[in-house]
Amino acid sequence: MAKDTTLTKESNKIDFSTFKKEILEDYKLACESRETSLLGRREVLTGKAKFGIFGDGKEVAQIAMAKQFRNGDFRSGYYRDQTFMMAIGQLNVKQYFAGLYAETDLSLEPMSGGRQMGGHFATHSMDENGEWKNLMEQKNSSSDISPTAGQMSRLLGLAQASKVYREHKELHALEKFAKFTNKGNEVAFGTIGDASTSEGQFWEAMNAAGVLQVPMVMSIWDDGYGISVSRKHQTIKDSISEALSGFQRTEEQPGFEILITKGWDYPHLISTYEKAVQIAREEHVPVLIHVQEVTQPQGHSTSGSHERYKSEDRLQWEKEFDPILKFKEFILTTVGEDGKPFATNEEIEAIEKEAKKTVREQQKAAWKEFRTNIESDWTTAIQLIKNVANESPNATFINKEAETLSKAMDPDRKEIFSTVNKVLRLVIGESGNARKQLIDWLQSKTIENRERYGSHLYANSKKSIGNITPLAPEYDGEEEFVDARIILRDNFDHLFSKHPEIITFGEDTGKIGGVNQSMEGMQEKYGEIRVSDTGIRENTIIGQGIGMALRGLRPIAEIQYLDYLLYAIQVVSDDLATLHYRTKGRQIAPLIIRTRGHRLEGIWHSGSPMGMIINAARGIYVCVPRNATQAAGMYTTLLESDEPALVIEPLNGYRIKEQKPSNLGEYRIPLGKVEIVQEGTDLTLVSYGSTFNLAAEAVKELEKAGISVELIDVQTLLPFDLDHEISESLKKTNRLMIVDEDVSSGASAFILDQVLVKQKGYYLLDSQPVTVSAQDHRPAYGSDGDYFSKPSIDDIYREAYQLMRETNPEKYPGLLD
Numbered sequence: 106m107a108k109d110t111t112l113t114k115e116s117n118k119i120d121f122s123t124f125k126k127e128i129l130e131d132y133k134l135a136c137e138s139r140e141t142s143l144l145g146r147r148e149v150l151t152g153k154a155k156f157g158i159f160g161d162g163k164e165v166a167q168i169a170m171a172k173q174f175r176n177g178d179f180r181s182g183y184y185r186d187q188t189f190m191m192a193i194g195q196l197n198v199k200q201y202f203a204g205l206y207a208e209t210d211l212s213l214e215p216m217s218g219g220r221q222m223g224g225h226f227a228t229h230s231m232d233e234n235g236e237w238k239n240l241m242e243q244k245n246s247s248s249d250i251s252p253t254a255g256q257m258s259r260l261l262g263l264a265q266a267s268k269v270y271r272e273h274k275e276l277h278a279l280e281k282f283a284k285f286t287n288k289g290n291e292v293a294f295g296t297i298g299d300a301s302t303s304e305g306q307f308w309e310a311m312n313a314a315g316v317l318q319v320p321m322v323m324s325i326w327d328d329g330y331g332i333s334v335s336r337k338h339q340t341i342k343d344s345i346s347e348a349l350s351g352f353q354r355t356e357e358q359p360g361f362e363i364l365i366t367k368g369w370d371y372p373h374l375i376s377t378y379e380k381a382v383q384i385a386r387e388e389h390v391p392v393l394i395h396v397q398e399v400t401q402p403q404g405h406s407t408s409g410s411h412e413r414y415k416s417e418d419r420l421q422w423e424k425e426f427d428p429i430l431k432f433k434e435f436i437l438t439t440v441g442e443d444g445k446p447f448a449t450n451e452e453i454e455a456i457e458k459e460a461k462k463t464v465r466e467q468q469k470a471a472w473k474e475f476r477t478n479i480e481s482d483w484t485t486a487i488q489l490i491k492n493v494a495n496e497s498p499n500a501t502f503i504n505k506e507a508e509t510l511s512k513a514m515d516p517d518r519k520e521i522f523s524t525v526n527k528v529l530r531l532v533i534g535e536s537g538n539a540r541k542q543l544i545d546w547l548q549s550k551t552i553e554n555r556e557r558y559g560s561h562l563y564a565n566s567k568k569s570i571g572n573i574t575p576l577a578p579e580y581d582g583e584e585e586f587v588d589a590r591i592i593l594r595d596n597f598d599h600l601f602s603k604h605p606e607i608i609t610f611g612e613d614t615g616k617i618g619g620v621n622q623s624m625e626g627m628q629e630k631y632g633e634i635r636v637s638d639t640g641i642r643e644n645t646i647i648g649q650g651i652g653m654a655l656r657g658l659r660p661i662a663e664i665q666y667l668d669y670l671l672y673a674i675q676v677v678s679d680d681l682a683t684l685h686y687r688t689k690g691r692q693i694a695p696l697i698i699r700t701r702g703h704r705l706e707g708i709w710h711s712g713s714p715m716g717m718i719i720n721a722a723r724g725i726y727v728c729v730p731r732n733a734t735q736a737a738g739m740y741t742t743l744l745e746s747d748e749p750a751l752v753i754e755p756l757n758g759y760r761i762k763e764q765k766p767s768n769l770g771e772y773r774i775p776l777g778k779v780e781i782v783q784e785g786t787d788l789t790l791v792s793y794g795s796t797f798n799l800a801a802e803a804v805k806e807l808e809k810a811g812i813s814v815e816l817i818d819v820q821t822l823l824p825f826d827l828d829h830e831i832s833e834s835l836k837k838t839n840r841l842m843i844v845d846e847d848v849s850s851g852a853s854a855f856i857l858d859q860v861l862v863k864q865k866g867y868y869l870l871d872s873q874p875v876t877v878s879a880q881d882h883r884p885a886y887g888s889d890g891d892y893f894s895k896p897s898i899d900d901i902y903r904e905a906y907q908l909m910r911e912t913n914p915e916k917y918p919g920l921l922d
């Protein structure tokens with residue numbers, strides 16, 4: 106049956122033959138993507154790849170979305186989007202297979218260099234030297250993560266960047282921003298599965314996008330399932346667009362534009378996306394597209410089969426409404442200007458056949474490339490093992506290992522390395538040349554592979570922190586002592602006028618300048634676009650920062666108190682901390698997270714869960730300044746560099762007087778370096794943050810008892826004392842005490858491992874190391890609660906004194922005995 110069609114306005118502008126060609130190109134891409142999914146699954150099931158999760162069933166909707174995606178735009182999506190990535194020209198079939206096999210060469214597997222499982226996509230924002238590429242000359246995708254809805258927080262920031270770029274006029278004239286924006290006309294495209302909309306991050310981001318009115322086009326691929334759990338268990342009213350209907354904008358009230366379409370309806374998808382993106386791009390209004398009736402022909406992933414949980418009827422429906430089948434029907438039955446359908450059956454079959462062939466060829470090429478490197482190691486290892494056998498009394502066993510390895514079917518590196526290690530265990534104590542060669546090979550290959558799988562945790566560009574020259578605070582004698590918050594505020598003032606790309610936002614950051622007034626007056630001076638209030642939503646505050654940092658801005662995201670970082674630790678850990686690593690340095694988000702913490706009052710304003718944070722946040726700097734002067738100088742250093750960081754200001758220190766440096770906005774505190782605040786000979790006391798100041802008080806008391814303490818401020822927990830100055834100090838004192846207000850075995854365990862094991866401090870100790878930390882319960886309220894929950898001057902004094910008494914009871918008579 107022939108149908109009339111009203112295709113896109115854009116399509117209508119072009120002549121008929123081009124239009125027809127485009128439709129057939131779309132069909133070809135849909136087929137190639139589908140063949141990729143089908144063959145990909147087989148590659149996993151036959152053991153060549155470990156895991157597969159594919160975009161089958163979502164092809165046509167993604168082709169429609171890609172048509173509206175322009176240079177400079179950004180995607181933040183999830184593992185189903187292979188067709189979209191292919192359609193925007195940022196992924197080809199060979200690269201897809203390279204990802205499936207875990208190819209580690211970034212030029213062959215540009216998504217993550219084999220670090221992420223296949224189906225996790227990204228484009229390169231940075232070149233091989235760590236310099237920004239021109240993002241306006243390419244189509245961009247932020248790097249996917251696996252946690253469901255984990256893409257939502259950063260999506261908000263990607264969209265908000267357009268708003269900032271549009272409204273922050275000062276940037277329009279600056280040449281360096283031409284590579285990031287054209288006056289904020291870029292749209293951020295989000296994708297998510299129906300089930301993942303149950304996550305808090307989704308709701309948080311959607312609400313915030315509606316409040317902020319940012320150009321975000323959010324697509325929901327609604328295939329009715331989250332693995333085996335059907336939509337009715339996920340979503341109120343069994344429909345996300347219905348659940349969100351209160352978000353719909355009206356004449357009177359801004360909000361979202363909500364559009365509904367079907368995953369198999371090619372012309373409707375195309376017109377829906379055209380409309381959606383126009384609204385977002387021109388009006389800066391967020392749009393939700395609920396793409397219903399999406400299928401999942403192969404089920405969720407290679408881990409199982411959907412026949413276990415889908416009914417016969419559902420499986421049958423999925424067959425009938427397969428988007429490619431429907432697309433084919435559309436092509437075969439729609440009559441064009443020339444009075445004929447867009448294609449004949451034969452033409453369609455030829456496209457399908459060709460797609461199958463192309464995908465097969467590309468898969469083979471990817472496999473061949475993937476094996477090349479490994480196979481040269483494989484051959485070398487077998488030869489080296491045979492050489493060892495020739496010189497060893499254990500030859501029979503060794504040759505057997507060589508033989509097993511040579512007969513292995515496509516062995517991976519693990520298999521090769523395990524065999525080499527096994528052989529070395531067979532020749533322990535022998536001294537032949539071949540053995541030595543095998544050891545050398547193993548060692549150099551181990552270094553190579555640690556790099557292959559572990560590089561790029563931190564930045565390695567010209568702007569990495571190690572390349573920023575420190576500069577000490579200066580005092581020309583005239584400076585007054587002021588409340589510490591003034592130092593931060595005035596330092597930020599300098600930084601904001603020096604770097605127009607800095608923006609800050611958080612709860613109460615804008616109008617009142619922060620709960621501790623360290624941004625006082627900044628909103629009046631720099632405007633609401635640069636200094637703003639946010640809703641209470643820590644996860645997306647960080648996401649705003651990540652997204653904007655991905656687009657060349659320098660956000661300072663404020664989390665009101667350290668205790669509430671827990672709401673955001675997911676995005677910090679999963680997204681921010683892994684970004685540089687998971688893209689092998691091809692994306693950066695130099696976000697500064699500013700918070701304040703450690704002790705104040707009560708269970709949720711005195712937390713110091715530093716052990717948890719530093720274990721979750723490997724990949725970002727964690728700065729723990731003891732006062733505002735140090736904190737301010739850390740911000741200055743960070744803003745010169747391009748690394749992400751968390752700065753925890755001491756919460757109880759804002760009203761303490763500090764001398765105001767004369768070179769605010771200029772001095773730069775080195776990061777990764779400790780400060781020896783006081784020299785001493787009896788004991789090395791290591792501390793940081795708020796507690797450092799108590800330790801300093803205790804040290805004064807200890808002096809009166811004739812105990813000379815070398816007092817060291819750690820300053821940054823990540824990275825930790827890069828110059829090993831603490832173990833240098835131990836050479837002098839031979840005694841170590843660590844004071845912090847995390848629970849026992851929290852950050853203090855980390856510090857002990859760093860000093861005793863990594864810095865080999867163990868060999869320098871004459872006494873048992875001592876840790877003074879908080880109690881294991883949350884800190885109780887009030888001064889007395891604090892005194893009995895957290896380390897006090899008395900605790901520090903007592904522990905230090907007892908340590909010295911143990912070494913010389915005559916000199917240090919009993920304190921408590």
Ligand SMILES: Cc1ncc(C[n+]2csc(CCOP(=O)(O)OP(=O)(O)O)c2C)c(N)n1
Nearest residue numbers: 185251252253298299300301328330331332
């Ligand atoms: C935070 C988190 N919880 C659980 C998972 C495991 N998981 C992976 S995909 C998935 C279902 C997602 O369903 P949906 O959002 O509908 O996307 P679909 O796969 O159907 O496209 C689950 C539970 C995960 N990756 N992350």
Ligand SMILES: [Mg+2]
Nearest residue numbers: 298299330331
């Ligand atoms: Mg689903």
